[in-house]
Each structure stands twice: as C-alpha cells, then as structure tokens.
Amino acid sequence: MSEVFLPKTLEEVHARMQCSDDEERPLLFAGGTDLFVRMRDWLKKPSCLIGLEQVSGLDQISCKDGWVQIGSMVTHQALLESPIIRNHISILHQAVEILGSPPIRHMGTIGGNICTASPAGDTLGPLYALGAQLELSSADETRVIPIRDFIAGPGKTGLKSDEILTAVLIPVPDPDARGYYQKVGQRRALAISIISMAALILLDSNKQVQYARFAFGSVGPTVLRFPDIEASLIGRILSPELVIAVGKLFAERICPISDIRASADYRRMVTERLPLKILEYE
C-alpha cells in the first residue's frame, strides 16, 4: 500500500520530500492522469505518494510586466477558460482545446504535462515556441530555467530530488504574432499525437517575417526547434514555395522513431507538409 499525502503548503511539501539516503523517495503527482495509468503495471507500488492538488498558490494565472505566470497546478480546463490565455497566448489555448478529453482536462495540469516530459505532451510545443521559463523551488532556493534546458528526453527532466515545479513563465508574444497549433492523431479527442507542430510567426507591415518559430512534437526525444532554420526565414515573405522548402529542411533534421502510432517515414513525410497549414490562415 502507498501512503498518500496531500499537503496544503509548499513548506509541507518540502518537509515531506526530505528523507534519508536509504529511504525510498516519495513520488509526486499532479493530476495523476499519466502517473496512475503507468502505476497500474508496477509490481512494487511506491511507499509514499505526495499529491500537489491542495497546495495553496499553485493554481493561479496572472499577467504582469509582459509575462504571463501560470501556477504549475493550473488545470488544462482552467487554461482553456482563462481570458489571459485566450487573449494573449492563443497558441497554448489552441493546444489545450484538443488535449485529452473533458475529464482529463479537469484533472490534468500544465505542471504535470511538463514533468511527464513526453515528446507528445500537447502543451510542450507551444511552450517551446513561446520560449517559456520554468520556476523550480526547493526548500532553500528557487531557480528559473528555460523549458528547453529542463526536458532532457522522454520522461527525463532536470528536476532535482528536492525540487518541485511551481510556475511556468511565458513572455507575452507581440499582439500581432500569430500562433498555430497542429496535431496529427488518430482521432480528435484522447489522441496521443503522432506529430504536432506549434508555430509562432510575426510578420511586419510588408508581410516580411520578423520571426518564425516552429516546435515539433513526437518526432524526437524531446520537442524540437531548429533556430538556424528559423533565422533563415527572417526578412523573407512566407510564400508557399518558401514554406514547402522549409518543410523539407525540418523533415531532414527531425529524428523520429517508428512506434505503435506511426512509422518514422510517415512522421518525416507529414512533418515536411505540416508547415503548409500556416498558410491556410493567411
């Protein structure tokens, strides 16, 4: 049997997390929608689970000085209903609209999605494209690091054993920047993406690219961005020919695997064409 603790303050969480070297580390959970599915197959249950759902202060969304701050225990449903997210961070709004299903959105959280670190995590592509930063807190210190430096591979993060993710910090993009989230899956709801693309594009008055960021999910061990390809687009006009050419470059650089959902070849083929979707909106 696992003990289950639901602390109400960060201090309590940190106190519960402290244990001697020979003790089994407690396992943290947010919404439980990933962990409890995986736990079903474990022969040995963890001796101690710590749920973060009641920790005060982790469920707020605020906007200040050009940054949106999202508490790690904000649910996908709360993101979906937030005017701040809908008005300022449309790309994330689009992603949570098609994340999981209604009950999964009621339970799952943005912090859980990040710490699960699945290459298919639906919030991750937008967060990479937006250049999100993560606030990590231990009992003694708080540090802030970019999400791309935090996620190291499938299920692997830079979270230290005494740290928890407390907030996601997003620089508000230029109001004229357009966000696009595209997900290819077997059905619309409850699909683990086969490929996803989050794109954030800002054009100047001459329709020339000021910046164009593309983040691809499910085609590598982490979400992938290619800053050199993105930089090559600056100052150019997004013609169909250019977008097709850039799609080819992305397809060459991704490192997909073949798995139960799709073959690596299929993923390359679709990645090459996916950027064309942004032209549908122009």
Added chain:
Amino acid sequence: MSIRCTINGKAADLDVAPDRRVVDLLREDLGLCGTKEACGSGECGACTILVNGESRLSCLMLAAQIEGKEILTIEGFSSDTLHPIQEAFIAYGAIQCGFCTPGMVLAVADLLSRNQSPGRDEIRRAISGNICRCTGYQKIVDAVLSLTENEEICNE
C-alpha cells in the same frame, strides 16, 4: 485511513486504504456498480463521476483525493423520478448495451452545467472522452439537443 466525504448527497465516513482507486471504492466497497470500468486508464469515460459537480475519472483517482468532496455517481443522479437527461436518453433511443450510459449521462450533466444551449459540435466535444462501444453517438447527441434551447434540433 478515515475519509469523510459526501456520496450521492449523504455524508460518508469511510475506512479505506488511501491509495485505493475511487472506482474500486465505489463499486466493490460501497456496491455502487453503476460506475463502470472498461479501460482503467482514462481513455473511455465509463468510470466518469462528478466531483464537486465536475466530471472526473474514478479509475485515475485515489481514495485520499475525495476527502471533503461531494461525489455524485449515477445512483445519486435521480431519486424517485428520472432526471431529464435520462428521460431524453430513453426517448431518443440513446442507449444500446448501456455500459457507457452512466458515464455519458454524467458527462452531459457536466456540459449542461456549463452551457445550457450547446450546439451539436459542443455536445460532441463534451462527450469526446466517453466511448460508446455500440457507436450510438448520433442518438446520444440528439437526446442532448432535445434538452437545449437550440432551435436547430427539430430540423435536423
């Protein structure tokens, strides 16, 4: 551990392992077998319950998480007479084998608590987490539309 909560409107004081799945607590310990389990991994919606009025999956919740919460299962959804959602499901033939029905009904209750006049697309999105193995979605959507203030239903 001892857990106090409200189940179907009645105060409950339960002595249960903190890591017991809520679906097992409901079905096996309390005999509330209206809550179904199919996939056990959050993908089918058969185990949907309402927690403080919001739909959640009881196969992915631990007993400790319902402390202080109001739980509603299909058994508590109506008392002497059927709830209008249930009446509509019957009237529109929205039930085939019935296995998904408790979850569907509660998913619809969640939808109608947020939006009293959903359109067809909104209804489809609202039940997108609930799998009907008989694929009887069309009649379920019709049943829900009949409950709304939407004029379009009669013509479809």
